[in-house]
Amino acid sequence: MAQTVLNTISTKKIVSSLAGAALVAAGLTACSSTDSSDDSNHLQSLQDAGTITVGVAGEAPYSYEDNGQLTGATIALHREIFGNLGIDTVEGVNTDFGALIPGLQANRFDVVSAGMSILPQRCEQAAFGDPEFNYTTALMVPAGNPAGLTDMQSVKESGLRLSTMTGAIESDYADSLGIPSTQVASPQDGMDAVTSGRADVFALTAISLNWMKTNNPTAPVDVTESFVAEIDGVPQVGAGATVFRTDDQELLAAYNEELAKITSDTDKYLSIVGDFGFTAEELPDPELTTAKLCEG
Numbered sequence: 368m369a370q371t372v373l374n375t376i377s378t379k380k381i382v383s384s385l386a387g388a389a390l391v392a393a394g395l396t397a398c399s400s401t402d403s404s405d406d407s408n409h410l411q412s413l414q415d416a417g418t419i420t421v422g423v424a425g426e427a428p429y430s431y432e433d434n435g436q437l438t439g440a441t442i443a444l445h446r447e448i449f450g451n452l453g454i455d456t457v458e459g460v461n462t463d464f465g466a467l468i469p470g471l472q473a474n475r476f477d478v479v480s481a482g483m484s485i486l487p488q489r490c491e492q493a494a495f496g497d498p499e500f501n502y503t504t505a506l507m508v509p510a511g512n513p514a515g516l517t518d519m520q521s522v523k524e525s526g527l528r529l530s531t532m533t534g535a536i537e538s539d540y541a542d543s544l545g546i547p548s549t550q551v552a553s554p555q556d557g558m559d560a561v562t563s564g565r566a567d568v569f570a571l572t573a574i575s576l577n578w579m580k581t582n583n584p585t586a587p588v589d590v591t592e593s594f595v596a597e598i599d600g601v602p603q604v605g606a607g608a609t610v611f612r613t614d615d616q617e618l619l620a621a622y623n624e625e626l627a628k629i630t631s632d633t634d635k636y637l638s639i640v641g642d643f644g645f646t647a648e649e650l651p652d653p654e655l656t657t658a659k660l661c662e663g
Contacts, residue, residue: 410452410618413477418456419449421480422471424464426532426554428578428643429482429607432461440643441480441609444499447639448625463552465534468492471612478618479610482572484536490661494613497623498606498651498660499630500640503593504537505573507561507580510587516568518594519544527567530560536605537570543598554579561588578644606655 413419423430423437430439437459445457460476467479471493484502485495506516514525519540522529529548531538541548549566551557557569558579569576573593580590596603611619629635630651637647 409477409615410621413449413618414453417454418458419445419454419478420458420460420476421445421478422467422476423459423461424467424481424534424553425461426464426481426575427582428574428645430459430480432459439480440640440645441482441499443639443643444626444629445478445480445609447629448622451625452621463534464532467534468610471610474612478622481610482607483610484605484607485657485660486536486539487661487663489610490657492613494611494615494619495657495661496609496611496619497626497630497657498608498655499626500574500607500645500649501651501655502536502605502607502649503573504540504570504596505576505593506591507558507569507571507576507588508567508591509561510589512589512591514567517591519546519570519596522546522568522570525567528565530557530566530569532557532571535571536603537572537596540596540598540603541570558583558586558588562586574644574649581644604655606651606660608657 421430421442425431428440430437430441432438437457442457449457459480460470462470464481467481467483468489470476471479479493482500483489485498489495504519506522508514508516514527516522516525516527523544523546529541529546530551531541531548532554533550533552538548538550549560551560554571554575557566557571560566561569573590576590580586580588609622611622629639633647633650636650637645640649
C-alpha cells in the first residue's frame with residue numbers, strides 16, 4: 368500500500384489515510400479514541416472524548432468528501448445517532464473500500480461508515496449493525512446502452528469488458544458468475560473506465576451509479592434500471608450497515624437502539640438520508656436481518 372499523509376482537519380472534514388504503522392499509532396493517539404485496547408470501555412471513551420473516527424471509502428452518496436467536508440447518507444446517520452449517544456463530532460479516515468475492514472481491525476478508526484453490504488465472509492471478520500439500506504445493483508454503460516445490457520447475466524452473455532470496484536459486492540457477483548472483471552479503486556475510476564473505453568460496463572449499487580450520473584450530467588453514460596442479481600437462480604437480496612469490531616458489542620448495541628428509532632419511522636429516515644437520493648425503497652426490510660444475511 369502506498370504511503371499517504373495524515374491531515375487532521377475540522378469536525379466535518381476528512382482525515383487522509385496512511386499506511387505506516389508508527390504514523391497511524393501517533394495519529395490515533397493525537398486525534399482519536401481508537402487507541403483504546405479495551406473495547407468493553409470503548410463507548411464510554413468515545414463519549415468522554417466527544418469524537419468518533421469513521422472509515423470511509425469516498426463512495427457517494429454513502430460517505431465522501433465534498434469541498435473538504437465529510438458528508439453522505441451514512442455520515443448523516445452517524446452524526447444523528449452518535450450525537451444522540453453523546454458523541455458530537457464525526458471525523459473520517461479515507462481508504463480503499465477493500466481496506467476498510469482490515470483498517471477497522473487495526474484500530475485505524477472506530478467503525479466503518481460506508482454502507483457496506485452484509486456478507487457471510489465479512490461477518491467472520493467484523494460485527495455488522497442492523498441494516499440501514501436495502502440494495503439493488505445497476506450498470507453504467509455508454510450513452511444509449513448500445514449492447515442493451517440489463518443485468519449481470521446479460522453482461523456475461525455479451526462477453527463485454529466489465530469493471531467492478533475492489534471489495535464491492537458486484538465483484539463477488541462477477542466471480543460467482545464467472546465474468547472476468549477489471550477492478551477499480553473508486554466509483555469515479557469505474558465511470559472513467561467506461562467513458563474512456565477501457566471498459567464497456569461498470570457494475571455498482573444503483574443508488575451510487577444514479578448519484579454519479581445526476582452529478583455528472585454531461586458524462587456520455589447511462590445507468591440501467593436497477594435489478595436484484597441472481598446467482599444459481601437465487602436472488603441476492605442485500606443490505607448495507609455500519610461495521611464494528613467484533614468485540615465492540617456495547618457500542619454496537621447502543622448504535623442499533625438509536626438506529627431502530629430512525630428506520631422504524633419513514634419520515635425520520637428520509638429527513639436524514641433523503642437529500643442523498645435515498646427513498647422509501649431503500650428503507651430496510653425488517654425481515655432481512657443482519658443474522659440472516661450473515662448466514663447467507
